Amino acid sequence: MAKKLAAGEMSKQEQVMEFLKTHSDLTAKEVQEALANKGVEVSIPTIHAAKQKAGLVKSRGGEAPAKPAKAASKQMDFPPVAASGGMGLIKTASDFVKAAGSVQAAQEVLKSLETFGK
Structure with a gap:
């Protein structure tokens, strides 16, 4: 006290x-x-x-700084879901993303697979 x-x-x-x-x-x-x-x-x-x-330091509270804009992602040419086996492909892709940890991590794995066979 x-x-x-x-x-x-x-x-x-x-x-x-x-x-x-x-x-x-x-x-x-x-x-x-x-x-x-x-x-x-x-x-x-x-x-x-x-x-x-006394106003000698900046406050850390308030609005968060704006995040930089993401670059436009490339559109991948996949066949329509119904023509490629329906929901099975989506389920497999979803399981793969979960196993990788994130969409970005899954994309990195796929990129490394592209160069692996060369």
Whole structure:
């Protein structure tokens, strides 16, 4: 439990924020060492919280950055499902993708098979 501050006494976070007004370019470890020299023991998370509150670091929350657009995939010329054995081919392909772990991994296996016979 936090102790109650005496009148006029600043909390550790307030002391860190006051120090950061003139030393905003220092790392958290450097701030911790400088304040320790002044007799103020403060944790790294407290310093990071004070920097965040003072607007000295970017927030990591919010919207995720946009993902780059995927290149258009090549259209493969497969015969219609009904002409190639119906759902059996789809089931086999689905099992293959599951065994490979992902569609991309399955494509890599197929690419390596292309060059294997050459």
